[in-house]
Amino acid sequence: MRAERQLSPRGSSANVANWGFMKNTRIALIGAGIAGLTAALALQRRGFRPVVYEQAPQLGEVGAGLTASPNSTHGLEDIGLGPGLARLACKPDRAGALHYRTGEVLVDQERGEAALRQYGAYYYQIHRADLHNLQVDAVRANDPAAIRLNHAFAGFRQIGDEVEVSFANGAKATADVVIGCDGIKSEVRAALWGRLPARFTGNVAFRGLVPIERMPPGFKLTPMSGAAVGNKHSMARYLVRDGTLINFAAFAEKSGWENESWSMRCELSELLAEFHDWHESFRVFLSATPPENCFKWALFDRDPLPQWTKGRASLLGDAAHPMLPFLGMGAAMGIEDGVILGRCFEAASTVDEALKRYEAARRERTTMVLLASRAAQDRLQGNKADGYNKETHKNEEAMGLFGYNPRIVPV
Template sequence: MTETVIAGGGIGGLAAAVAVAAAGHRVTVLERREEFAELGAGIQLGPNAFHALDRLGVGDAVRDRAVFIDELRFMDGTTGERVTAMPLTGAYRERFGNPYAVVHRGDLYQPLLDACRAHEGIRLLGGHRVVGYAQDGGPATAVTDDGGRFTGDVLIGADGIRSAVREQLLGDGEPRVSGHTIYRSVIPMDRVPPELRWNTVTLWAGPKWHFVHYPIGGGAFLNLAATRDDGAAEAVAGVPAERAHVLGEFPDLGATARALLELGEEWRRWVLCDRDPVDTWTDGRVALLGDAAHPMLQYAAQGACTALEDAVVLGGLLGGAGAADPAGALLRYAALRRGRTARAQLVAREMGRQLYHPAGDAAKARNERLAGYGTEGLYDAVAWLHGSRTFTGAG
């Protein structure tokens, strides 16, 4: 039986483990933290994510934990004007074959973790930080910070935006710092005025800032995420932020959005980072996946979705004939995935620049442009991303 080693036990790593084990491989997942757990707050899942989750066998488990929202709503953050909205119920689900949902990151992670624990061919090892790899024309070996060595026919680097596997494979240094700071808070829904408990993902766009909120935890909590284009030059992750500081960063926010922002407590901040798309994802029997391969800004809400897609494609290619030629299977995987993920990376950047942060006349022009799309026009605009069932951009 073929052995696969996966560096990283996040969403992408666990999804890859499930997919590759289903293809007949034994799998060892090496996670740097002692415990397998997912940190963070809310996450959005498009129909393409559910297509992948269904193929991984965990779609229903995630649906049981998800909130199925009615629309994506775009608001002018300073005037309070409703610019446009994309309905996500009947016609949307019929066209794209699955719902659009929001979940706490843990509510996506846990079903994947449960699936790994239930599979006798998957071994989960915490407290093993992968720092590099070795190979010599044959199997690939993950090397950990304590000198441990784990050898497999294939090594998958799913170890995040600062991937050690990527650094050895590509040597392209630190991620690109976007200059955008995001502040996040999760609050109980019973603290939200009833008239503001919208079953939507709502985005308020302003000059060099935007504010997003939506329900998670089965509707028991409201996820708040406020982003400022402040030129931040140093990458930070999950650092506590004073409530007064957060409120002071968004002085032009309209009354309704301001009322929601003021509900936030125990804020934490991140400086958003990504990388440029690259053509090289593989080195012999080593390949990258998820944020290690194509880290993207959050603005297209596709980071986790595309990692799930990666996992499904990888598992499909490593089964059958792929097991006899793992290096070739990895090359085919990269060739199938890199065009679609590169487009998602670049679209996410441009959404931040052109849609979320314009000011003055540029903001007015944006509002007019978005309002002119209509429902079908909005569906057409996202079809390449939300509607994919092949995960290669072919629809």
């Protein structure tokens, strides 16, 4: 990177000359979640050698499902995970909105081949651990030393064009740029911009994975992917892992309990009491949730940041735009960020230019999605099931979010 400063300013020949130097840029990614590993792969595939520092002593993802909408699938295809997705993810033929009490399908939409025809990519649903494993294997196949475990970010200093990062284990690393991909409670974000105030939304989320063999014979999810609206309660449910597991995320207005951790177990009786007046087609799988597979956490809302980058440090994924889960778009935004970051580093002739291009390409879209996720909370958690229809179903597809392709948007 030191050589980079000696180069002539922009211009097509300078860009060609700088290309080789940029590839030596020392890029430190903090956090090996879905967003950080997408960034790592997008950079690796463009000739960079990023290092990912992860706090955990072992890699893993929570037991839950994830929707990869077409915008996200384009990103995952860019980083070489297309074949893995096709092998491990479910491809629902239809999606829709359901009435919580009657189970009636209020809105029905085509997915499957229709998504491919319309957006050029499939709409997939996958176990988060399956996606994360694909990412970890691919990053390590490119560079076995790329992921450093047991490295919890503790702070950093920017000295000239370098960043010195310190970790809780006492280690230090020097890089040309540091990107915080350390999730919703990001320490890198706190170091850059202070701690973001988080407001309890008054809603608690429950999640679980239910083995399909626990269901009565002939049980079917119709449509395969569905979001149900109710009275201050809502739920998304779909199949993952070759249709062998039902994944659900259920939301309830509830006060007096405000723990944001994703790994807090919950009693099945509490879940069933919350959804006591829901239709049997939901209660049948809720009540079959293995007790060790039932979790809950409180939902907190944070405002969008007006800026991500300061000097040689920036943010990506939930660290940059911690959003509520009501559009199911958080990981998709992190995947888009990762691909765009890789493309910006490839296109730029300096680190500063790469970070500028990255933030310019990403902040507006992710701010819009963060605010829309907040608004979707009201749409799904209101008391509107009886009047719910195609016109009021302003979901992520209706907002045009699927039409974005991180592989080709201008950067």
